[in-house]
Amino acid sequence: MKVAAVRLALAGALATPAVANEDAIKAAWLDWLGAGGIGQSALAITYQGAVVSVHGSGMSADRPVPIASLSKAVTGACVLSLIDDSILSYDTTLGEAFSDRPDLLPAGQSEQAAITVEALLTHTSGLDFDRTQSVINPVLWGGGDIDDRITALALARPLGAPVFFYNNENYAILGRVIAEATGQPVADVCRARVLDGLTSAGPDPRNGGALAWGGWNMTVVDYARFATRLTPQKDWPSTPLNGGAQYGPGVFVRDTDLGTNIWHFGAFCVLGLNDFGSYFYVLDNGWGVAVWYDVCVSTAQALALDGGLARAASSSD
Incomplete structure (x- = not known):
């Protein structure tokens, strides 16, 4: 007692x-x-x-709601899970990740090919202009995955200094890296790896095309x-x-x-x-x-x- x-x-x-x-x-x-x-x-x-x-x-x-850039934490955790399972590493370069995707990383883009997963996670890739901030792009975000489009546009530009510059494109590229490394849509990979049991989580009907950097809903x-x-x-x-x-x-x-x-x-x-x-x-x-x-x-x-x-x-x- x-x-x-x-x-x-x-x-x-x-x-x-x-x-x-x-x-x-x-x-x-x-x-x-x-x-x-x-x-x-x-x-x-x-x-x-x-x-x-x-x-x-x-x-x-x-009510499930769109969470915008809180989606980046989902992508970050998803990448860490793939690193834990040796599917990716912090040192994985885009040249390695996109070796079969010349549409994303054409020959001759050696600086872009050297960008690592770690640089994308920390916004230090050298991508210093964020095309996603245009008011034109939201009309596309409610459709399917637009990581291919954003990745190709971002990597076609010259790089700036490898210092911190908060840019949605870094995480759009990570979404493409996840998909290429696993052969599965980023939504399926990350839902299974880091959102298991969270039944409301899914691509937002309006912004889901931007899933890896701003498109989750829950x-x-x-x-x-x-x-x-x-x-x-x-x-x-x-x-x-x-x-x-x-x-x-x-x-x-x-x-x-x-x-x-x-x-x-x-x-x-x-x-x-x-x-x-x-x-x-x-x-x-x-x-x-x-x-x-x-x-x-x-x-x-x-x-x-x-x-x-x-x-x-x-x-x-």
Whole structure:
């Protein structure tokens, strides 16, 4: 009986801060929605790898939503899985990956042929102009896989310096690399390898052609579950950024005294025709969130969301 009583006391002591943080995160999210006049949003909160609550504002939180650039974390995890199985390596070059695809990498493109999987994962390939940002391209994104088209166009251009330049084309090319290495569509490969059990996950009806870099669709709950599976490793490829952050395989990373924080934003902002945003983090204290909202927000608003939710997650540690 004494042992049971001690266990109950410990459980109560541990539950109080967890509940406090959960409430603080929800409150910070609602404050942010109110400040921005945002009509529809969904939030999933995780703690120590488990979903602890789900909330919708102006919409059902069970509705699958397009996640934009949060898709890059799916592609990154998928590539890591293929590396673990020795199907790819960080040093795999595009010359090797596309040896049977002269339509993607014609002879004479030696610089492009030398781009590695690691450089694509960390946006250090030298691709310094992002053609996907054109407002013309979204009319194509709802069709089939357009990684071939984006890859061929990107690799036909001269390269810039091999420094960090955030570019959707890097991940479009990775989508093509995955397909060539496995002989299967990237959706099938990544769903089986890193999205197993997440039944809502699939190509977005409107943006699914951009799957590898911005085209997955799923509920915030399933994305939050996926995010808790990401376990940063010291040998992850990364490139240093300002403020102590790094960019790794589809995520921003910051090492801390307690562990590692990972996060990413996503957004489509197309003249009011296809505007929405998404965000996730998993913090070193065990808290995580996945958020979706139905507007294109400013940089200041995005930073306010990031800061507000991060402070809330640490409010009673």
